[in-house]
Amino acid sequence: MQSNQGRKALGFRLKAFIQYWVFLAVLSPLVLAGSFGVSKADWRTDLGVFRVGIVVGEDVAGNLARVEPFRLALAEALGMNVEIFPARNMSSLIEAHRGSRIEYAIYSASAYAATWILCECVEPLVLPLAVDQTATFRAVIISGPSGPGNLSDLKLENLAIPRARAVGAFEIAMYELEKQGVFPEGTTVDKVGSSEQAVNAMLDGTSVAMLGWSSMIGDRLSGYSRGSLKALAERNEGEATGYKIIWQSLDIPHSPHAIRKNLSSEAKRLLRETLQHMFSADPSAYDSIELDYGGGFEIARHGQFLSVLDFVRAKMGIKGASSEVTGEVTGTGETQKE
Known part of the structure; x- marks a missing residue:
């Protein structure tokens, strides 16, 4: 029979052996990740290009040139390439957002509501402020x-x-x-x-x-x-x-800037911070994208659109957000700037 001392020595070895394999189990994924570059993909890599949709109407070249300072400001804030998606009208902008062809869009209040009803895949980012600081x-x-x-x-x-x-x-x-x-x-x-x-x-x-x-x-x-x-x-x-x-x-609400819900939380934070400070920090970028209100931006909430959602559902012939769409909603906005 083993002595007490022998049994204790065996126990210590067994404990050390278990701890060693636990250590390897924890260390191995880290070593493999460092050796072979296996890590969680960055959202910038996933997107490749961040696409912003705006309605340009017939003057595509002129409007793309106008919003260039805004595009550059977003590219700097996000640390990635940003492209402008030129939509002929609000309907094509809605379809581009629904189809994941853009990450960001500038809507009228009713167009945002229509997009949300059709896919529930978007959320408001900011609202433009008037000079009296109302949104x-x-x-x-x-x-x-x-x-x-x-x-x-x-x-x-x-x-x-x-x-x-x-x-x-x-x-x-x-x-x-x-x-x-x-x-x-x-x-x-x-x-x-x-x-x-x-x-x-x-x-x-x-x-x-x-x-x-x-x-x-x-x-x-x-x-x-x-x-x-x-x-x-x-x-x-x-x-x-x-x-x-x-x-x-x-x-x-004034016309919202909206993003896809599944956008990275870091990207959302960077966009909100950039837009909140754009009026004072980068007036050329602000002026290039906001032509109506002139007071900056404030953070938007989906709850601000509930009354507009009710109206758009009725106009589209919908009883609930997941119902079949039987009508069409178009529009260029509810700008009130007199």
Whole structure:
């Protein structure tokens, strides 16, 4: 029989033997990775090129040249090559994002909503800020001095409604008004043309109320910081006296920059940081990509688009985000910059 000392020696050897193989098991993957270059692929290597989609319309060369400072700024921030994908219209931009042909796109609010409904593969990155530092606005109904005091007294034929360029803020407003029972579902209206023409109709008494928009921040008596009430005030010795807002929509976001959900978290962080500081740190890059608002960017959240998503689902004939699409949504934006 083995002595106690012999058994202890055997135990120590066995323990050392086990520890040695545990050490090799831990070390071997590290050695192999160092020897053969086997490591988790970097997201830059996976992508190869980072592609940014913008709507260029007919002037492809001119718009590509215009956004070159923005492209260079993103390339520097990401540490990789960036290419601009020139989309003829918003529909082709949506299809490119859905099909993973681009990682980044600049949308209207309704186009972002349509893309999310079709694939749930995107998320908002930033929203442009206006000079008053707002990233949203509201559609409003403004009543004039001889106009109705509330919605129940409003007659549709007395309401001046501007003709939006595409699927935009005023269509969203009409949808909300129908949902609230203010107008019958499927109401058709005569539109006066531009927002400026609607303001003129109010001033000359042709209309006693108008559908407009407002930032809804700032001094009420001067018409808030920007919007249709502000335009009326500026034509009325700087005061909105006699004009009142009798209805307002939910917040409508400015045109978002959006990215694919499956983009690397590091890439998302680099993009957010770059865009947040671009207005002051790289004004030439900012000015090359943001033509409407002029106040920088702020971080965007998907929850800011819920009311727009509701509207776009209804327009597309969808009951839920995974339902079959039966309609088409197009548009170039809801820019409110008067």
